[in-house]
Amino acid sequence: MTQWQEISGGITAPKGFKAAGIAAGLKPSGKPDLALIVSESEAIAAGVFTTSQVRAACVDYCRQRLQKKANIRAILGNAGQANAATGEQGWQDALDSAKWVAQALNIAPDEILLASTGVIGQRIKMEAMEKGIPELVNALSPTAGEAAANAIMTTDLVPKSIALETLIDGRPVRIGGIAKGSGMIHPDMATMLAFVTCDGLVATPLWQQMLTEAANQSFNQITVDGDTSTNDTLIALANGQSRTPTITQMNKDGQKLQGMLTAVCQHLAKAIARDGEGATCLIEVQVSGTSDDHGARRIAKTIAGSSLVKSAIFGRDPNWGRIAGAAGRAGVTFRQEDLQIKLGDFLMMENGQPLGFDRDAASNYLKQAAAGAYLKQDTVLISVRVGNGSGQGVAWGCDLSYDYVKINAEYTT
């Protein structure tokens, strides 16, 4: 029984949200580069940000704002310049950006959150930003979710957008989301941004708790190249316009909202991994048998992030030894005698003993899975069991191709 269904509209599918995306001239290419998400009424905001010691001005700005108050009306996102490692000037640029949006929307500056993606060490083109913001506000529309998704892209090949709907107390509640990933044709563009909207009514601390849990099961479990960005940002707004009862604890309704929020985040996270630079397929790693979920997630992410595993998948090589090697170095204790490894339906190791398997057929599975010809999904599935514990976890990544190097070795200028 599905608890929710997919609907159209993306980030503007929830009630009371508008969005816009325009080309303001921040990107040299002239493509859309400025996005705005606005809630008609005050929304509570939760955020998860990069853990890096070197953070963009917008990340510090959002953290400060959310510490003071969780009530937010708008999120401004820009692509082109990351405003990271830009010193005091970058901080002033963040303040100015918020001020201009506040003026155009006629709200207070502290009701605005900011997110940037682009080249590290470059200031935002502030003249273009100042000129673009009134135009951006004019473009706001309850059907412009896709335009916003487009405007936060850097070198993503496709925009990433999703909306789900469920019933709570008999009334529809919706969650929408957009994201951009780490397609880095231009060096230094390596940021994950994701914005989530929800028209459900939920208590502020619970909303943050839900978002953290959802992030742990989605964005924190994807890896393209292991490089955490200075700008990684996930912000979720909930404005209560569904007029459903306030969810204050993890009862049945709370679990339903949590599930739907996690599903939205997982959809966006997988879309980012599948669109990783140079990627030809999505890799899903399922790990079980650890004493807790944390350990299983860690092993899964280590396998999904291994350059050797990723290269082998690109070569369509059923190279289970590399999977065993990556599992072993994840920093989670297990007995090798308990190790089981499967690639698709091919069992390659059981009780720590290597098994004979049809290598050509397994390579063919990789070819088909990568081409989207296997179960109609472009997903390579790796399953690993390391014991009899109840812990389990999933991680997603992509293969490592020539194009990754090509994309990232090109000059900044």
Place this chain on the structure above:
Amino acid sequence: MTQWQEISGGITAPKGFKAAGIAAGLKPSGKPDLALIVSESEAIAAGVFTTSQVRAACVDYCRQRLQKKANIRAILGNAGQANAATGEQGWQDALDSAKWVAQALNIAPDEILLASTGVIGQRIKMEAMEKGIPELVNALSPTAGEAAANAIMTTDLVPKSIALETLIDGRPVRIGGIAKGSGMIHPDMATMLAFVTCDGLVATPLWQQMLTEAANQSFNQITVDGDTSTNDTLIALANGQSRTPTITQMNKDGQKLQGMLTAVCQHLAKAIARDGEGATCLIEVQVSGTSDDHGARRIAKTIAGSSLVKSAIFGRDPNWGRIAGAAGRAGVTFRQEDLQIKLGDFLMMENGQPLGFDRDAASNYLKQAAAGAYLKQDTVLISVRVGNGSGQGVAWGCDLSYDYVKINAEYTT
């Protein structure tokens, strides 16, 4: 004032050591694949092994042996098959290998250590091994250090060997070493093996302590692709044939021996990084200003291991933003306002503020350094200061090129 000088002879430079390297037919290519190092008299042995949960049989074997007794006569190394993830059969193969060497040398099996490198999940070709061992013992010679260095190579482009000599109590003491790295033209070959010989006289627990310290400042600070191997092994033998006084503590002589041991390990470690698969240059990252050395080493290794930094260096792109980004995500706390970044002599960030610099000249530095035309070294130097603490650390890596992917995407078969 140099405390030691480089001498010829490699692993057989210290007194009382012989070595051999032959082609026994383990490698399909027919190249040398079996190496033996023998001390004429009992030597004390110290070892540092992979921390992976999935370990080769030889790693478990060496650990067990060294726990029981530290007195060792010989090390057998083979290339071609890693004997990792080979289950109980792999363990039996390890026991048999040691038995055959013991018979040929007429010593006890528990005086022998083992190390393997090659394809994970493949048994050693035991018939070839049994036939090759008597021939290997016949080939033992006090001048065959280079032959042993050749026989442990997998797809390393060059053998890695060094010997240093110092004076202790007026008499010469020598340390020699050989290593092989992670050149992985054949998938799954991803092992670092290093063997060190010393004719100094040193107490057993101190020798292990010295080796651990040397490893932390050398092999543990190099990264090619972040994939810890199932077989990583560093073994150091000291046989006391220098007839110098026993070193039992970290006095002046102890510090001299420690320094020379660290220098040998650093030489071998840098040689491995420079010869990383697909690499066009060595990258040295120097970090200072942390509260302790551990933090500085961690930041240095994170920068050296960043795929984005490595790709940029391959592209000869003076992309300091990526260096800042990698420093920030190393898991070590610092204030971005204290960050200083230099590439060669080019100062790019000071007090967390980006500085203007001559981009063409900086790119030219990278081109020259990578081509070995800068100070006659093929080393790109990255210097990072993160505060005023006294902690410092160095790490080494290589750039990430198309060839890395090519090498690692080829089929196992």
